[in-house]
Amino acid sequence: MPLSVVILAAGQGKRMHSDLPKVLQPLAGQPLLQHVIRTARALNPAYLCVVYGYGGAEVQAAFTHEDVDWILQAEQLGTGHAVMEAMTVIPDDHTVLVLYGDVPLVTASSLKRLIAAADAGALAILSVNLDEAAGYGRIVRDADGRVSAIIEHHDADATQLTIREANSGLMAAPAGRLREWLLGLGRDNAQREYYLTDVVALAVQAQDRVEALLASNATEVMGVNDKVQLAQLEACYRQARARDLMLAGATLVDPARVDIRGEVEVERDVFIDVNAIFIGKVHLSARVKIGPNCIIRNARIGADTEVYANSIIDNALIAEHCRIGPFARLRPEVVLHRGVHIGNFVEVKNSEIGSGAKANHLSYLGDARVGSDVNVGAGTITCNYDGANKWPTVIEDGAFIGSGTMLVAPLKIGAGSTIGAGSTITANAPEGKLTLTRPPQITAGSWQRPAKLAPDEHAAAVDRVIKAPKS
Numbered sequence: 353m354p355l356s357v358v359i360l361a362a363g364q365g366k367r368m369h370s371d372l373p374k375v376l377q378p379l380a381g382q383p384l385l386q387h388v389i390r391t392a393r394a395l396n397p398a399y400l401c402v403v404y405g406y407g408g409a410e411v412q413a414a415f416t417h418e419d420v421d422w423i424l425q426a427e428q429l430g431t432g433h434a435v436m437e438a439m440t441v442i443p444d445d446h447t448v449l450v451l452y453g454d455v456p457l458v459t460a461s462s463l464k465r466l467i468a469a470a471d472a473g474a475l476a477i478l479s480v481n482l483d484e485a486a487g488y489g490r491i492v493r494d495a496d497g498r499v500s501a502i503i504e505h506h507d508a509d510a511t512q513l514t515i516r517e518a519n520s521g522l523m524a525a526p527a528g529r530l531r532e533w534l535l536g537l538g539r540d541n542a543q544r545e546y547y548l549t550d551v552v553a554l555a556v557q558a559q560d561r562v563e564a565l566l567a568s569n570a571t572e573v574m575g576v577n578d579k580v581q582l583a584q585l586e587a588c589y590r591q592a593r594a595r596d597l598m599l600a601g602a603t604l605v606d607p608a609r610v611d612i613r614g615e616v617e618v619e620r621d622v623f624i625d626v627n628a629i630f631i632g633k634v635h636l637s638a639r640v641k642i643g644p645n646c647i648i649r650n651a652r653i654g655a656d657t658e659v660y661a662n663s664i665i666d667n668a669l670i671a672e673h674c675r676i677g678p679f680a681r682l683r684p685e686v687v688l689h690r691g692v693h694i695g696n697f698v699e700v701k702n703s704e705i706g707s708g709a710k711a712n713h714l715s716y717l718g719d720a721r722v723g724s725d726v727n728v729g730a731g732t733i734t735c736n737y738d739g740a741n742k743w744p745t746v747i748e749d750g751a752f753i754g755s756g757t758m759l760v761a762p763l764k765i766g767a768g769s770t771i772g773a774g775s776t777i778t779a780n781a782p783e784g785k786l787t788l789t790r791p792p793q794i795t796a797g798s799w800q801r802p803a804k805l806a807p808d809e810h811a812a813a814v815d816r817v818i819k820a821p822k823s
């Protein structure tokens with residue numbers, strides 16, 4: 353049967369106490385709804401729509417990159433009402449799968465089981481056994497163990513509240529049948545809403561087959577209603593990704609203290625120390641070592657490269673055998689070739705650094721093309737900004753830049769040249785030569801060290817300079 357997927361995302365999420373619509377709250381760095389759309393896509397649906405309402409424009413604006421149909425639920429009258437809105441565009445011969453924008457980690461394999469049961473004519477709901485089912489609808493079964501209804505937490509009596517089998521909210525059904533059951537929904541309940549869950553009792557009444565399929569684990573059906581649940585889900589996600597890395601051969605000093613907000617790929621024998629944060633797409637090649645407290649976003653790091661403690665890498669391509677940090681900062685658009693050393697308190701932005709080049713201490717390299725085997729002395733700065741424009745600096749192969757040098761761009765430092773320490777270089781330096789700017793050294797004959805002043809003398813001295821009328 354052709355598949356239509358309906359994602360419910362119109363609710364406000366009152367319990368979040370947030371200005372951000374619930375489905376835009378981030379899990380692993382991506383909106384909750386993004387996770388659900390990704391999973392829906394994996395099912396190759398013939399039709400995919402998102403029912404939106406609260407924070408509509410903001411929600412749509414966050415997903416302009418996604419080719420989905422948007423169905424407006426102007427008034428949020430409940431999950432059943434939301435599905436009714438979507439059913440206006442779904443043909444009877446489809447199988448409909450309902451997903452919730454606030455249940456982000458459901459797996460495609462569980463959903464495929466639901467779809468298969470619905471393709472065979474049943475109303476299939478995904479349920480889960482929970483030790484603590486507060487907030488969830490409960491699956492009510494008759495004496496023969498057949499599903500007879502779902503009762504919402506708010507509407508359940510004391511006995512029903514003891515039921516541990518909870519409703520994930522996700523369901524699949526033949527579209528034609530679902531349309532008919534939906535006609536029977538009312539709002540006579542604690543929340544005055546059209547509950548989607550009431551279709552279960554209506555299907556039972558109509559003698560349609562209802563199947564509750566158990567989810568493979570509790571996290572995949574965890575709903576996010578408040579910030580506590582959001583943090584719990586984030587922790588589950590983090591644990592799962594840490595496990596993936598370890599199973600792929602990485603050594604994690606403490607799997608509870610690595611934070612993965614995106615996709616990380618590791619090759620053999622990668623070592624990751626505590627409190628590393630990975631964001632976006634990160635690839636760590638064989639034997640890469642990541643020190644403690646590093647933040648790495650969208651980067652590819654070559655084999656045997658070591659990143660020492662407290663370094664930040666954002667959008668960089670790093671070759672093999674490099675050494676970075678501690679306390680290094682690579683800002684976007686950096687390419688490091690083989691064997692480059694970027695040391696402590698060195699900031700690099702939009703620059704390409706040739707193989708074997710070193711900038712080991714306290715430097716800024718911005719908009720620079722640095723050749724191979726260049727040595728950038730401590731305290732060197734590429735002065736790339738004139739207050740209005742950014743300018744490039746080119747340092748050719750084998751150049752040696754003395755410590756404390758200002759390179760006022762645009763500028764080219766010739767191959768094999770040497771720049772004397774403390775220079776302010778404003779014009780191109782020729783190849784193979786020593787170039788420097790340096791005021792002469794003087795020794796003052798009459799100067800003496802200042803003596804300690806009494807407080808009133810000190811105050812008077814300050815007043816003479818600071819409060820004196822301008823001449």
Ligand code: UD1
Binds near residue numbers: 433504
């Ligand atoms: C729902 C289920 C409950 C289940 C739980 C699992 C119903 C009536 N209850 O309860 O049985 O155990 O999920 O997480 O379905 N939404 C709309 N339009 C609306 C109302 C909600 O699009 O008018 C969307 C929300 O944005 C959300 C989803 O539907 O993504 C679920 O709504 P929510 O209010 O969170 O339902 P729960 O109370 O959690």
Ligand code: CA
Binds near residue numbers: 575576
């Ligand atoms: Ca919910």
